[in-house]
Amino acid sequence: xxxxxxxxxxxxxxxxxxxxxxxxxxxxxxxxxxxxxxxxxxxxxxxxxxxxxxxxxxxxxxxxxxxxxxxxxxxxxxxxxxxxxxxxxxxxxxxxxxxxxxxxxxxxxxxxxxxxxxxxxxxxxxxxxxxxxxxxxxxxxxxxxxxxxxxxxxxxxxxxxxxxxxxxxxxxxxxxxxxxxxxxxxxxxxxxxxxxxxxxxxxxxxxxxxxxxxxxxxxxxxxxxxxxxxxxxxxxxxxxxxxxxxxxxxxxxxxxxxxxxxxxxxxxxxxxxxxxxxxxxxxxxxxxxxxxxxxxxxxxxxxxxxxxxxxxxxxxxxxxxxxxxxxxxxxxxxxxxxxxxxxxxxxxxxxxxxxxxxxxxxxxxxxxxxxxxxxxxxxxxxxxx
Amino acid sequence: xxxxxxxxxxxxxxxxxxxxxxxxxxxxxxxxxxxxxxxxxxxxxxxxxxxxxxxxxxxxxxxxxxxxxxxxxxxxxxxxxxxxxxxxxxxxxxxxxxxxxxxxxxxxxxxxxxxxxxxxxxxxxxxxxxxxxxxxxxxxxxxxxxxxxxxxxxxxxxxxxxxxxxxxxxxxxxxxxxxxxxxxxxxxxxxxxxxxxxxxxxxxxxxxxxxxxxxxxxxxxxxxxxxxxxxxxxxxxxxxxxxxxxxxxxxxxxxxxxxxxxxxxxxxxxxxxxxxxxxxxxxxxxxxxxxxxxxxxxxxxxxxxxxxxxxxxxxxxxxxxxxxxxxxxxxxxxxxxxxxxxxxxxxxxxxxxxxxxxxxxxx
Numbered sequence: 001x002x003x004x005x006x007x008x009x010x011x012x013x014x015x016x017x018x019x020x021x022x023x024x025x026x027x028x029x030x031x032x033x034x035x036x037x038x039x040x041x042x043x044x045x046x047x048x049x050x051x052x053x054x055x056x057x058x059x060x061x062x063x064x065x066x067x068x069x070x071x072x073x074x075x076x077x078x079x080x081x082x083x084x085x086x087x088x089x090x091x092x093x094x095x096x097x098x099x100x101x102x103x104x105x106x107x108x109x110x111x112x113x114x115x116x117x118x119x120x121x122x123x124x125x126x127x128x129x130x131x132x133x134x135x136x137x138x139x140x141x142x143x144x145x146x147x148x149x150x151x152x153x154x155x156x157x158x159x160x161x162x163x164x165x166x167x168x169x170x171x172x173x174x175x176x177x178x179x180x181x182x183x184x185x186x187x188x189x190x191x192x193x194x195x196x197x198x199x200x201x202x203x204x205x206x207x208x209x210x211x212x213x214x215x216x217x218x219x220x221x222x223x224x225x226x227x228x229x230x231x232x233x234x235x236x237x238x239x240x241x242x243x244x245x246x247x248x249x250x251x252x253x254x255x256x257x258x259x260x261x262x263x264x265x266x267x268x269x270x271x272x273x274x275x276x277x278x279x280x281x282x283x284x285x286x287x288x289x290x291x292x293x294x295x296x297x298x299x300x301x302x303x304x305x306x307x308x309x310x311x312x313x314x315x316x317x318x319x320x321x322x323x324x325x326x327x328x329x330x331x332x333x334x335x336x337x338x339x340x341x342x343x344x345x346x347x348x349x350x351x352x353x354x355x356x357x358x359x360x361x362x363x364x365x366x367x368x369x370x371x372x373x374x375x376x377x378x379x380x381x382x383x384x385x
Numbered sequence: 386x387x388x389x390x391x392x393x394x395x396x397x398x399x400x401x402x403x404x405x406x407x408x409x410x411x412x413x414x415x416x417x418x419x420x421x422x423x424x425x426x427x428x429x430x431x432x433x434x435x436x437x438x439x440x441x442x443x444x445x446x447x448x449x450x451x452x453x454x455x456x457x458x459x460x461x462x463x464x465x466x467x468x469x470x471x472x473x474x475x476x477x478x479x480x481x482x483x484x485x486x487x488x489x490x491x492x493x494x495x496x497x498x499x500x501x502x503x504x505x506x507x508x509x510x511x512x513x514x515x516x517x518x519x520x521x522x523x524x525x526x527x528x529x530x531x532x533x534x535x536x537x538x539x540x541x542x543x544x545x546x547x548x549x550x551x552x553x554x555x556x557x558x559x560x561x562x563x564x565x566x567x568x569x570x571x572x573x574x575x576x577x578x579x580x581x582x583x584x585x586x587x588x589x590x591x592x593x594x595x596x597x598x599x600x601x602x603x604x605x606x607x608x609x610x611x612x613x614x615x616x617x618x619x620x621x622x623x624x625x626x627x628x629x630x631x632x633x634x635x636x637x638x639x640x641x642x643x644x645x646x647x648x649x650x651x652x653x654x655x656x657x658x659x660x661x662x663x664x665x666x667x668x669x670x671x672x673x674x675x676x677x678x679x680x681x682x683x684x685x686x687x688x689x690x691x692x693x694x695x696x697x698x699x700x701x702x703x704x705x706x707x708x709x710x711x712x713x714x715x716x717x718x719x720x721x722x723x724x725x726x727x728x729x730x731x732x733x734x735x736x737x738x739x740x741x742x743x744x745x746x747x748x
Contacts, residue, residue, distance in 0.1 A: 013679050015691060061679035063691055089675060091686040116671045116688040155671035155688050155744075183744040184688055222562040226659075229744045231689075 013061025014288060017090075018068055018255040018266060019050070021081065023367065025071040026100040028134030029122060030362035031161055031196035031203055033266050034070065038367040039258040047077040049279065051084045053256060056284040058088040062254070068095040070258070073102040079112055086113030093118060095159075098145035099138050106145065110152045117149045118157040118186075123165070124172030132165055134364045143180065150181035157184035162213060162235075163196075163203035164359060170213040174220045177228055185228055187217050189235035193267035193322050195365045198373045202362050206355035207238055236337035237351040241312065242319025243337075249317060250298035254288060262287045264294055267322040271331045297321050302332055306340045329379055336378060346378035402600055404591040410600075411541055411587070411607055418611035419542060421549040424731075425618040425626065430552050432560020433735050434626075435659045436500065437638040439561065441625040443497045444636055445517040445617060448510050450493040452521045454480045459529045460536045472585055479578050492571035499568030501646030512636030516620030524613045531606065538590045538603035539610040543583035550576055627731030628712070629662045660711060660737050662730055664748040667707035672745045674702050687745040701733050705746070711737065 023038040045053075054065065065085050072078055073096055085092040093116045094109065096102050119142060123129030126139035149156045158180065160166070160173045170187060177185040189210065190196050190203050205213075217232045224230070236242060246253040246265040255263040260279040263269060269276070275292040288294060296302065300313050307318040318324070319335025327336040328343055336343040354376070363371060402410060420426060428434050429442060457476045464470045482488025497507040506512065528536035550572045557564045594600040624631045631637055638659075660666060668674065673686045674694075683699040685692040694702065700721070704714040715730035722729075740746035 059679075061677070063675075063677060063684060063686060064689075091673065093689065115673070115686070118689070153670050155669065157688055225562075226742050226744075 011289060012251060014057075014252055014254050015062060016064045016066065016253045017054075017057045017062045018066045018253060019053070019072075019081075020068050020070065020255065020257050020266070021050070021072045021075050021078070022070040022258050024074045025069055025097065025365075026074075026135055027071070027097045027120075027122070027138065028364040028366065029120075029132060029161070029195070030134075030199040030364055031163060031190045031194075032365040033191070033194045033196070034365065035194055035267070035269050036198065036369075036371050036373070038365075040367065043259040044075075045256075045258065045260045045279070047080055049260065050077075050081050053260075053279050053284060054081070054084050054088055054090060057254070058090055060285050060288060062090065064091045064093060066093045066095055071097050071100060071102070073105050074100065078105060079108045082109050082114050083112035091115050096120070096145075097133075097138070098142040099135065100141075103141065103145045103148060106148050107152070110154060114154065116155050116157065118159050119146055119149070119182075120159045120161070121173065121176065122161070124169040124176055128166060128169070132362075134362075146180040146182070155184075156180065156182040157186060158182045159186040159188060161188050161190055162205070163190045164205045164209075164355065165203070167205045167209045167213055170216050171220075174216070174224070174228070174230070177230075178224065183229060184231065186231045186233070187213070188231075188233040189213075191233070191236060191320075193270065193320075193326070195363070197326060197375060198363050198371055200375055201354045201357065202359040204237070204351050204354040205235070207352065210235055210238055235351075236320075236323065236335075237347055239337055240339045241337075242316050242323075242335040244316045245320035245322075245335075248298075249296075249321060250288070250294040251317070254284065262291065262293075264297070265320075265322070267320075268293060270322045271325055273331075297332070304332055304334070307334050310340065326375075327378055329377075343378045350376060350378055399597055401595075401597050407591055407594060407600055407603070408587060410604060411538075411590070412544065414604060414607050414611060415542065415545040418608060418615065419545045419549070420611070420614040420618055421545065421552065423615055423618040423622075425622045426549070426553075428626065428735070430556030430560075432556065435738060436561075436563060437659065438621075438625045439557075439564075440500050440502065440638070440642075441621055441636060443493075443500050444502060444507060444641070445513045445621060447493055447497055447507050448513045448517050449521050449617065450480070450490050451508075451510070452525055454490070456525045456528055459525060460533070460540075463529075463533050463536065469589075476582060479574070489571060489574065492574065496568050496571055498643075499565065500563060501642045503641060503643050506641035511634075512641055514617075514620045514624055514635050515632060517617050520613045520616045520620075524610065527606075527609060532602065534590065534593050534599060535602050535606035537586050538594075538606040540586050541583060541590065541607050542610050542614065543579040544587065546579045546583075547576055550579070622731070627662065627734060628727050629730075660734060660741055660746075660748055662712040662715075662734070663710050665707065665710050666705050666714075666737050666741075666746055666748055668702070668705060668745070669747045674699070685740075685745065687743075692740075692745070698736060701736060705737075 022041070022044055023034055024041060057065065067078070067082065072094060082092050092114050094114055095118045098119045121129065121142060122132040129139050130136055146156060158173070158177045162170065173187065174185060192200050196203060214232065214234065217230055221230050250264045253265065255266050256279060257263065261276045262279060262284070263276060268274060274296055277287045277291040277293070282291070300308070303313060303318055307313050319338055321331045323337060324333040324335045325331040327347055328341070334341040336347045338344060429439065454477045457473065461470055461473050461477070464473060480489040482491055494504055494507060498504055524539070527539060554569050554572050557569060558566065590603050594603045624635060671688055675684055675686055677684050683694045685694055685702065700718060701714060704717055711734060712730060715726050715733055718724070718729050718733070719726035737746055
């Protein structure tokens, strides 16, 4: 290990690798965490490069690989890539929409040793779900996919991203998870980065609905104890303290984009001044230890007040850098989701305001759309990303 | 520290203790023998018991609560002094209440109902362990047969109860989602009643234990009472934690409950539910025990999470192979570590059930 980190022996090894194999996806969810500028197929890493990246990841200490996208099964080599994970002892987690070619590849993925499936569901009511995902006839495909997952004996997690358009369905998501035989359900309130930031006014729920959704989850956890584990991600804007984004910048997670750019979190590219390294130029270990993007906000030295002297600074690591940039105009500021941020009250007011207005139409995720976000800022000015 | 003079040679058991020394000696008995130290209580307060184990505790403990006024009536019957009786009878009022729906027994019934029992089943005491009945009855006999001093001294466990009650209420509210503040209303009253009762009883014992022999009797009486409480928990542990030997006719999970609670138990049994000693645990697909060479530690890899394992957990999970029962595994570990199988079994049941609740272990 010392060979990798000669100057910082205390540097912990990453535990997770988010492998964004492709940005191609049949769905067009308006809260997609992918960047606004999506990578094209022609720029995607080839199979051999991904296999090398996975080998380097295993040697570096990564335990979990999240095969994600876009829709990871849109890649023809998804089975080979999964098999490489299995051979290296890496825990493979397929994060999928379950539509398109996903079902056709599932048995082969099972055979090569896929460990876990996380299936997204956009809504409970089919019409609502398909409106959010922007794809007709998606819901029956998802259910058929889920059924095959549990038939094979693979553990299934349902992931529901919660927002104004489906917050009335939280109870339904729980029932659906039980019905589909999922062991875990993620009730994840939208995090406003990437496409979700652009669509914030269309997605932001009001506080009363958020509180109700939390109560429903808490009651269901008790009722379904031992049967269904429910993970709850509460919405930032209404929270008291921010989340430790990706477990702290450069502490646990590496994210490799389809083109091979390595990010500390999936939204990090919004911070334009950061210099990202590519797996095609550097080894993963070198990137982890020395890439300017990773060292920029690792630890606590970069912090300003109130983070710098806060006794939570090693709990939430100042929150999300991308959100700090988007809302406070400074990536090194305290995440305004934190109640200790001077902007927190304004952010909350902004959310309350947006949630009370008639929602605008979704700006659906599209490759090559050249979307310019036009989002209200707590700084009383329009912030362009 | 070195004493400046040689320690005087006296036979401690023959010396008359001052009132303060007597109180200290009595407190010392509690510090070593009171049932807050019992492993069952540690599990209860730390949230390590499952719902059925909490039920077994509530059900059995009801018999103790129900017999307390009978015990106190027996003490009362032996008091020749009206001023003493006026004070002591308050205990009976506390437990029985002044009217239906009032008093400590009623509040305990509420607790039992709160964890899912029907009132009739609890009041019938048909499901309690024989050991509970024997211990409690022994207490009633004791106060009838021994001196009034010993009868009163045996009640002095109340000196220690505020600590256990605070621990219990805080621990149970924090750790069990099915326990509410209302369910635990019994303990609210006891927090004020117990110290009042204990102050009186201690004062009485200090005044009336006037010879070394009487002081010894008072201490022995308190020790006896600690054993009454301890034995009940031994029996609960044996039947419902480990080795899980429920005697014939004693309560079994799923019975004596209101329909909703019974239905919830059945629904859970169909899923993973609670593992017992005879269940065969297994790691389902998607959960893997792995040695992490980079960090040189074992981890349990599971959907979206990693559990860091200590050496004990690894030792257990290495034996989880989908064919061995919990008891088999406990037996192998007992051999490997030359330790008591029952103790190991209890520990690993807690650990395995915790993993089952997190859906990373099945049977």
